[in-house]
Amino acid sequence: MKPTTIQVELGDRSYPIRIGEAWIDGLGVALGEAGIGPSSLLVTDESVGPIWADRVAAGIRGGGLAVESIQIASGERAKSLESVRSILDFALERRCDRTTAIVALGGGVVGDVAGFAAAILLRGVPLVQVPTTLLAMVDASVGGKTGVNHPMGKNLIGAFKQPDLVAVDLAFLETLSEAEYRSGLAEVVKYGAIADARFFEFIEANAKALLQRKPEPLARAVARSCEIKAQVVAADELESGLRAILNFGHTFAHAFEATAGFGSIRHGEAVAMGMMAACRSSRPPVKSIDGWPP
Numbered sequence: 001m002k003p004t005t006i007q008v009e010l011g012d013r014s015y016p017i018r019i020g021e022a023w024i025d026g027l028g029v030a031l032g033e034a035g036i037g038p039s040s041l042l043v044t045d046e047s048v049g050p051i052w053a054d055r056v057a058a059g060i061r062g063g064g065l066a067v068e069s070i071q072i073a074s075g076e077r078a079k080s081l082e083s084v085r086s087i088l089d090f091a092l093e094r095r096c097d098r099t100t101a102i103v104a105l106g107g108g109v110v111g112d113v114a115g116f117a118a119a120i121l122l123r124g125v126p127l128v129q130v131p132t133t134l135l136a137m138v139d140a141s142v143g144g145k146t147g148v149n150h151p152m153g154k155n156l157i158g159a160f161k162q163p164d165l166v167a168v169d170l171a172f173l174e175t176l177s178e179a180e181y182r183s184g185l186a187e188v189v190k191y192g193a194i195a196d197a198r199f200f201e202f203i204e205a206n207a208k209a210l211l212q213r214k215p216e217p218l219a220r221a222v223a224r225s226c227e228i229k230a231q232v233v234a235a236d237e238l239e240s241g242l243r244a245i246l247n248f249g250h251t252f253a254h255a256f257e258a259t260a261g262f263g264s265i266r267h268g269e270a271v272a273m274g275m276m277a278a279c280r281s282s283r284p285p286v287k288s289i290d291g292w293p294p
């Protein structure tokens with residue numbers, strides 16, 4: 001695919017989303033171009049780390065930056081203050097300073113946890129999101145919401161922390177499971193439903209190719225999703241109005257996730273069911289004919 005850059009316009013906190021295929025070996029150069037360095041802390045999880053961390057660390061070093069790596073546990077249960085604490089301890093023990101960038105390599109869990117650590121470490125250090133799930137590429141890595149869960153509920157502790165760069169490489173999806181990939185597609189469908197009927201039609205027409213991860217429709221779906229998210233975030237960064245549109249299906253989704261127990265069903269799976277539930281419950285009442293619909 002031809003690499004594309006989408007700009008999230010937020011005044012002096014604007015940042016690029018760079019989307020391409022198999023370009024991550026050049027991450028260090030991209031960091032340099034974004035003015036990030038000279039040191040970095042690569043945060044990943046125990047599933048993504050063994051597959052990708054060495055390669056990404058080498059890519060960062062290739063741009064002349066120093067890099068240290070830390071892994072947190074994987075999955076929703078790792079979205080905790082304990083994970084944040086382990087990152088802060090690791091960074092402070094290594095005498096990081098305000099120029100040390102946190103590079104979040106992983107799905108939405110790593111992005112949210114590492115992003116929150118970047119927001120509070122030394123009152124804020126640079127943040128680079130390197131999403132490795134489809135869900136994180138089209139949603140979690142863009143927009144600056146970071147945080148962790150509390151026993152009382154999901155995402156109850158957190159901060160807005162916009163990244164300095166979002167580096168999307170579709171090659172990461174090669175190692176992503178089928179179930180995680182489908183979960184991410186739910187958020188792609190959401191963008192079509194909330195903002196762009198033609199995009200929705202494109203998704204319908206290319207459903208099979210998207211499920212087969214065909215590079216061309218996949219690249220278009222990721223880019224268009226990021227574009228819509230970038231526009232909504234630029235218009236309403238702190239969710240005082242329009243940004244709530246991104247929560248389509250999520251009221252039900254969060255209820256499903258909480259009821260099932262966090263981590264028992266995937267976020268995207270809950271969103272898929274949540275969008276169906278929201279559509280059904282917003283349908284005007286239908287007059288019953290011979291007891292149908294029940």
Ligand SMILES: NC(=O)c1ccc[n+]([C@@H]2O[C@H](COP(=O)([O-])OP(=O)(O)OC[C@H]3O[C@@H](n4cnc5c(N)ncnc54)[C@H](O)[C@@H]3O)[C@@H](O)[C@H]2O)c1
Pocket residue numbers: 045046047048051074075076079106107108109110112132133134135136139140141142143144145146155172173174175176177180183267268
């Ligand atoms: N901040 C936001 O705006 C925002 C938006 C949407 C969702 N979220 C959050 O994101 C989280 C869900 O993110 P997710 O769906 O990416 O889940 P995740 O981060 O838990 O990743 C899913 C699983 O896939 C593994 N994985 C990730 N990339 C892989 C790869 N390339 N190859 C092999 N395995 C890989 C992970 O280790 C994990 O086990 C939720 O906590 C949700 O609340 C945040």
Ligand SMILES: [Zn+2]
Pocket residue numbers: 139187250267271
């Ligand atoms: Zn979501």
